[in-house]
Amino acid sequence: MIRVLIVEDDKFARQGIIDALPWEEHGMVVAGEASNGKAALDILAEQKFDLILSDYSMPGMNGLELLKEVKEKYPDTAFGMITLYESFDIIQKALRYGAIDYISKIQLEEENFDTMLSNLQNKILERREVQQKAKSVHICPRDTCYLFSCINNQDLDILCDKYPGIFRERPLEIGLNIYACYMADDREEEEKMFRTIKWPWYLVKVTGLGRYEQEKFFHLVRRYYRYHMFYYHESSTIAISWLERMVQGIRSVSEDEIGEIQEAWMDTDWLYDEKVFRKRLHELRELCLPFNVLFKLLVKVEDAVNRKYEDLFQDVNLHLPYHFYSWEDVSGWLEAVFYKMNQYISERQLSPGVMKSITKSIQIIYDEISSPLLVQSIAERVNMSRSYFSFCFKKVTGESFNQYVRDKRIKIAKEYLEKTDFTIMEIAEKCGYEDEKYFSRVFKQETGLLPTRYRKDRKAHTRVIL
Structure with missing residues (x-):
């Protein structure tokens, strides 16, 4: 395996690179x-790596x-150098x-992951051509051969310390958290x-290896673990012939299939x-993405x-591990x-059907914010009477329908004023106001500032921060 060290000062960018790329x-x-660079040198003093991928722009040491x-x-x-832009001068140096x-x-950002890693792999292998030929x-x-892996990424040393004497010789690391x-x-x-x-x-346990090429075997194992063992891990005994058939049977999931499953999960009716919910969970697992x-x-x-529930209840805000x-x-x-969503619904003594209708109405508001939004029309579209819809909407959001719509329009208008160069008239239209003067009057009622003044103040504030 090519051991890689990632050097990047932005924690989230670093984690994104680690998690998103198909390394194995x-x-x-x-x-x-x-x-940072100093931390990288400290690590290099203790461990051996085959490849360093480093950001160019970092504090202290670039x-x-x-x-x-x-x-x-x-x-x-x-x-390998990671740069924000394809700067000829930096690349040349x-x-x-x-x-x-x-x-x-x-x-x-364009997700050319396979091409990018393939290029790096080929260049590293060229550097080690003599050794690789001998190894192949x-x-x-x-x-x-016995394969060991841990579902929560514990180091092999922990296993060796916990069960001393279990191995006659130290297992080989042949993949991320895979030992042979x-x-x-x-x-x-x-x-x-x-x-x-x-x-x-x-x-x-893998049997029947005979005179099987070791690198070919390790490659099969890595693919098996990548596509199958993440989803179905259990101790077992398999033959190399079965492993070959298993890996050969791994099919690529089409973009259309990924799109369909993605659309299904983003339609939050499973909540x-x-x-x-159980059906979606089963389908997702069976794909073995x-x-x-x-x-x-x-x-x-x-x-x-x-996005759908941020205004309803702060405590359901999701944070992906x-x-x-x-x-x-x-x-x-x-x-x-x-279960957190269902607990919320239960505490407010709402039926799942009512909650689904209210969240559907909120989605309509976001999707059609530039159009007229009338409570009677929205109530009909979610199959509720106007009076019961208004009662449930306020119980869920804490606001009347009209006030909620106004708040959303002002919130979106603020984003346009801060992040775009649209004219005030263009922003008014995008937020559902046909009259610029009326929009400005409503905006001032809600914020204390006219849109032009708000934009000017925010841009001045941004310059000070920068």
């Missing part, structure tokens, strides 16, 4: 992370300065100082291992109906729920969201 598909594992230090102290370590490649953050002809030394150990067939030793290895660790695709889907679910180590973590997070 390209024989890589993120084995470390650092928030990416080029770190590159110089690395080339001087660790000449065998490959270095980085390549001249010894970087093997550069990555612009635009590439990361290695044959599995025994007919049987060749052993002669010994029923007593095998039974001991299967008895001893308990959650969160699990053990898979009110347990049968729908690669983790980077699954994580992007969960980010969109998080955003959809927060930094890591999911198994399907149980994913389903557990979604179930927590589901």
